[in-house]
Amino acid sequence: MGAGNYDIPRSPVEVNAQERNALPQYGFGSEVSFDPLVDSNPFLFRLHTPKEPSPFYDATEPYFVAQAFADDVSESAFRSTKISPYRPPASYSYADVSRHMDWTTRSSSPFVTASFSFAWAVYEATRRYHHGMKHSIEIAVIDAKALSGRAVTAAELLRKATPEERHKDHWKWYRYALEAQDVLIWGYVPGSAVLASIPLTQILPRLPSYFLAPDPSHIKETPISRVGWAYDQKKYTYRTFCQDMSEHFLRLPVDRRIRDTSAGAVRLAIAFLRPWFHKMATDDFTTATATACVLAQMVSRWPGLWWAREHPETVDLIRCLVHIVGEEAREARRTQALADAGRMQDIVGGLETLARSFTPSRPRHRSISSFSIPSVSSTASVADEDETLFDRDFVLKAGRAASERYRMSIASLKPRVFSPPPPPDVPEASSSKLLPSERAKEKAPAPAEPIVKTPSASSVLLEQASSRLTSAVSSLFHSASSATAPATTSATAPRQGDEPTLDYYARTASALLTGFFLGTFLTLCVLSPHRREIANHWT
Structure with missing residues (x-):
């Protein structure tokens, strides 16, 4: 069939069960009741401006609430098994639908509005985007089967009105209910029935080509500039929109x-269900692909139901394409989960290595030559290995500096232990000429008190020098200036109160650093959107 031939095929084609009650582009067919239409039209579409959800929101709570119940909405009342005003009545009256359709009384309406037509939702959303002030318009996709028993079409209620009950705007409302394929939902729409809510700016670029302008080169770049209908004209009706889009399709x-x-x-279809589809592709692949196939077939039938019946091979093409996209989405999600788990392992390995690097050593039990930094974990990243090598060099340099000060302290003690002062009655020159045996004889009658006291003083100074070495190594990461001091500086004995103060600060800083790193790790695990995969990985 060439472009410009708009004749409907004359040969009858078998109609399957799903297409038996499929809705046309505009209005309804022979059936206007909600329940018989759900099997062939299982999705509803609602325009809304999103609000910030409560941090305690649950999927079982209401997602959309009628304006009559918006002020005193209560979760317990919605879940109550007793009769409440939020429960749908046994039958709906003309007064209820007229209160909803009249804009002067809509604030007291008990209904939430939705539509069977995705095309009407796109058409109305672009009109509101252009003429309104708010551009954060989203289209919510609702599972119509989850609302069975609580929803009714507006056309069905308007048809039940007697001539005496009809409002003066009755036929105006009826035309609107037909073109919008309007559905009225009593009370609220639960969060479990809302499959996804997608911004309009993410839907427009993914429309089929017959919805878009044929030559976008002369169009200014705006989110809605590429569409192929006159959204900026107030008198551009939805019926005209359907005719124009059908002509664009048949010219192709x-x-x-x-x-x-x-x-x-x-x-x-995937654009409408994107977040839900990607999640369900991993959790329930069959449900995800089956739902996407049904929505894609609805989109495929919209430009011409006769075209879809004349080309049944499109159903198989849609099924194959959806399965391919589902497999890719599931594999991408699995790969992302593995990458997140590996990245978390790298973080944990880096934290462990950093914690070991900052742990102070105890040189009283082992010499400075045995002080070493543990090797980098195999899960640590290259950046962590470089940082650990730098810390190791830093620790060894500080240890050498402390060891040099220790040796200088010992050297300063040697004259006191092995070179006692000469007797006052013997000159220094003559004492230097004496033989070792004579010098020993002169030392014999000397009192033993200085000899006993001198080792005691040296042991005290040796203990102080060892303490100085311990404090230097333990505080090297928060006292770098003292750790990197030149080795040629003369070491002086510390005061009696310096050692416990430095050791206290070193232990306090080490505890704070360890708590900070552990707290950071736990916070990252709790706030991660993949905390379930991380928990399964570690357990």
Whole structure:
């Protein structure tokens, strides 16, 4: 069939069960009741401006609430098994629908509005985007089967009105209910029934080609500038929109039509269900692909139901494309989970290495030559290995400096131990000429008190020098100036109160650093969106 041939095929084609009650582009068919239409039209679409959700929001709570119940909404009342005003009544009246359709009384309406038509939702969203002040418009996709028993079409209620009950704007409301394929939901829409909510700016680029302008080169770059209908004209009706989009579709060559009714339909369906589809592709692959196939087939039938019936191969193409996309989404999500787990292992390995590097050593039990830094964990990254090598060099340099000060302290003690002062009655020159045996004889009658006291003083100074070495190594990371001092500086004995003060600060700083790193690690694990995969990995 060439471009410009708009004749409907005359040969009858078998209609499957899913297409039996499929809705046309505009209005309803022979059936206007909600429950019989759900099997062939299992999705509802609602325009809304998103609000910041509560941090304690649960999927079982209401997602959309009727304006009559918006002020006194209560979760316990919604879940109550007793009769409450939030429960749908046994039957709906004309007064309820007229209160909802009249804009002067809509604030007291008990209904939430939705539509069977995704095309009407896109058309109305672009109109509101252009003429309104708020541009954060989203289209929510709702599971219609989850609302069975609490929803009704507006056209069905308006048809039940008697001539005496009809409002003066009755036929205006009826035309709107037909073109929008309007559905009225009593009370609220639960969060479990809302599959996804996607911004309009993410939907428009993924529309099939017959929805877009044929020559976008002369169009200014705005989020809605590429669409192929006159959204900026106030008198541009939805009926005209449907006619224009059908003409755009029929002007396309056959291969472009097949592409738009297969790959283009799958692309738009995945865009409507993107966050839900990616999550369910991992959790329940069959449900995800089956739901996406049904929505893609609805999009495929919209430009021409007769075209879809004439080309049944598009159904198989859609099913294959959805399965391919689902497999790719599941594999991408699995790869991302593994990458996140590996990245968390690197973080843990780096924290362990850093904690070992900052742990103070105890040189009283082992010499400075045995002081070493543990090797880098195999899970640590290259950046952590470089940082650990730098810390190791820093620790060894500080240890050498402390060891040099220790040796200088010992050297300063040698004259006191092995070179006692000469007797006052013997000159220094003559005492230096005496033989070792004579010098020993002169030392014999000397009192033993200085000899006993001198080792005691040296042991005290030796203990102080060892303490100085311990404090220098333990405080090297928060006292770098003292650790990197030149080795040629003369070492002086510390005061009696310096050692416990430095050791206290070193232990306190080490505890604070360890608590900080452990707290950071636990916070990252708790706030991570993949904490379940991380917990499964570590357990």
